[in-house]
Amino acid sequence: MNRATQLKEVAQSLGLDAVGIAPAETPPGADHLRNWLSLSYHGEMNWMARRPEIRSNPLHYDPQAKTIIVAGISSHQTKSPTRRGKIAAYAQGLDYHEILREKLGRLAESTVVPWGGSFRICVDSSPLMEKPIAAMAGLGWQGKNTLLINTQHGPWLMLGFILTDLVIPHDKPSSDHCGTCTRCMDVCPTQAFPQPYVLDSRRCLAYLTIEHPGPIPEEFRPLLGDHLFGCDECLDVCPWNRHAQQSRELRLTPIPRADLSEMLGWDEIRFRREFRGTPIFRLKRARWLRNICTVLGNIGTQDDLPSLEKASQDQDPLVQEHARWGKNRIIQRLGSEIN
Ligand code: B12
Known part of the structure; x- marks a missing residue:
């Protein structure tokens, strides 16, 4: 062999x-x-x-x-x-x-x-x-x-x-099978593909929720929708998913998480305990809470207002500002439905 x-x-x-x-x-x-x-x-x-x-x-x-x-x-x-x-x-x-x-x-x-x-x-x-x-x-x-x-x-x-440094016989490169399909580009919530095969990270939700260090630019906050960490929109719609099976690596099995309002109340120690050993750990607490506040602004209800109010007093200015934004956006969205 x-x-x-x-x-x-x-x-x-x-x-x-x-x-x-x-x-x-x-x-x-x-x-x-x-x-x-x-x-x-x-x-x-x-x-x-x-x-x-x-x-x-x-x-x-x-x-x-x-x-x-x-x-x-x-x-x-x-x-x-x-x-x-x-x-x-x-x-x-x-x-x-x-x-x-x-x-x-x-x-x-x-x-x-x-x-x-x-x-x-x-x-x-x-x-x-x-x-x-x-x-x-x-x-x-x-x-x-x-x-x-x-x-x-x-x-x-x-x-x-x-x-x-060993020489081992190599494989042949694969050819492109995207054809005329543009589903991944069409579904992107922020139109992050200026042309096929090219991504502008500054618009990509994976970048904005993971790599982007500071406040999320206001124009993108509503477009974040319910994306807390990364974005799979341009993966989910790929027609080449037709044979894709659930990952067989047990360590990648989803770990159930608490509700967003509850996580918003977590201190540094709790954040670390929960996320150590996962990719979210690298994000650190402030960016994680930043993302939660933004998502709550987009999908939260009146019941989330107290936890956002509390987060607006957080010791981290990034969290404070996003919590205020989240709270205002819920109030704006729900208007007269709030009592
Ligand atoms: C930086 C980075 C990011 C950035 C930028 C992504 C990007 N597309 O470049 C951000 C933070 C946005 C990101 C997001 C994600 N990432 Co990332 N990321 C990387 C990283 C560290 C470097 C990628 C890189 O070199 N980018 C630079 C650009 C130039 O590269 P490129 O897009 O491949 O460029 C090609 C095309 O743009 C094209 N091109 C460029 N200009 C032009 C012009 C013309 C005319 C044409 C035709 C083509 C063309 O040619 C380039 C070379 O082939 C790699 C790990 C690594 N070391 O490679 C992981 C990696 C690419 N990421 C990965 C993953 C999983 C993701 C996410 C799916 C995570 C998520 N679910 O949120 C998203 C997917 C977003 C997307 N559609 O790309 C995996 C991808 C695995 C795979 N099957 O492809 C990698 C390989 C990590 C890994 N070890 O598995 N990522």
């Missing part, structure tokens, strides 16, 4: 949903990064603009690398962990970074290491263009929503990488 086949067998036994192999070279399309940055589509993610030459060429990051092993686990979920408000599927359970790191470590230890190679694991935070590399490894293609779409798992694969 050749090394590529052996590697894929081990990957499957570890519960990885997809695996592919690419040469360690600049992926096609990587040159779009500079243009994207020059249009400021990265918003305040200044770390994206740092050393773009490293990000576009994996050899700048790891000069020894000859091969990139790409793996994905599905984050697709069919149940919501909250009664009100939406959390993106990938963040409903435990942190996928740790899960992928662990699986990739075991994959490398039982293949690359016995074959005499060295390796480096990258999940999300390394300066690599993960989607174009995954496309080069044959895991799928970058769709009009810019995500990697896989024929079996749709746009739900979370990606992880092993860079190694």
Whole structure:
């Protein structure tokens, strides 16, 4: 059995949903990064603009690398962990970074290491263009929503990488199967796609609810709707979901959460206890409460007014201001229905 086949067998036994192999070279399309940055589509993610030459060429990051092993686990979920408000599927359970790191470590230890190679694991935070590399490894293609779409798992694969100095036969890149479909672009609540295959992060609800550091710009607050953390609108409508199954990774199973008004009363200690080990932990309390206040403004009722009133006295000015906005918006929306 050749090394590529052996590697894929081990990957499957570890519960990885997809695996592919690419040469360690600049992926096609990587040159779009500079243009994207020059249009400021990265918003305040200044770390994206740092050393773009490293990000576009994996050899700048790891000069020894000859091969990139790409793996994905599905984050697709069919149940919501909250009664009100939406959390993106990938963040409903435990942190996928740790899960992928662990699986990739075991994959490398039982293949690359016995074959005499060295390796480096990258999940999300390394300066690599993960989607174009995954496309080069044959895991799928970058769709009009810019995500990697896989024929079996749709746009739900979370990606992880092993860079190694071994030469392993690589897979063929996938071709684009979006056709004339524009569902992902049409459904976007903020029209964040200036053109197919390009995302302006500054308008994307995933950016505004997760990465954006300060107050959410007022024009976007009503458009946030009930999105508490991230946004799956452009994933949910993809026709390539037709074969997508619920994720089989138990650690990604949605963790039931308290109601929004209750969470609004949580202090730092309670926030940490609740969210440690999940992607929401990285958001920190102030941004989480900022998002809750905005969502309550959009979907809350008279019953939520006392908790918003209390949050308007919070020690954090970001929370205070969003709580006032949420309260005023409920009053505006419900008008004479309030007694
Ligand atoms: C920055 C970032 C974000 C930003 C920007 C997203 C983006 N589309 O770039 C924000 C915060 C908005 C974000 C949101 C989300 N993210 Co994110 N994010 C990243 C990160 C760290 C870097 C992505 C990047 O390099 N962007 C820069 C731009 C240039 O890249 P790009 O869109 O791929 O650019 C291509 C196209 O735009 C095109 N292009 C550009 N200009 C032009 C011009 C023309 C004419 C044409 C034709 C094409 C074209 O070519 C480029 C190269 O192929 C990656 C991890 C990593 N290290 O790669 C995760 C990653 C992309 N995110 C991921 C996820 C899951 C999400 C969310 C689904 C989370 C959620 N549910 O809320 C959303 C999805 C929003 C969306 N539709 O993209 C996954 C995606 C997995 C997958 N199957 O694709 C990744 C890979 C993390 C991971 N390890 O799994 N994310």
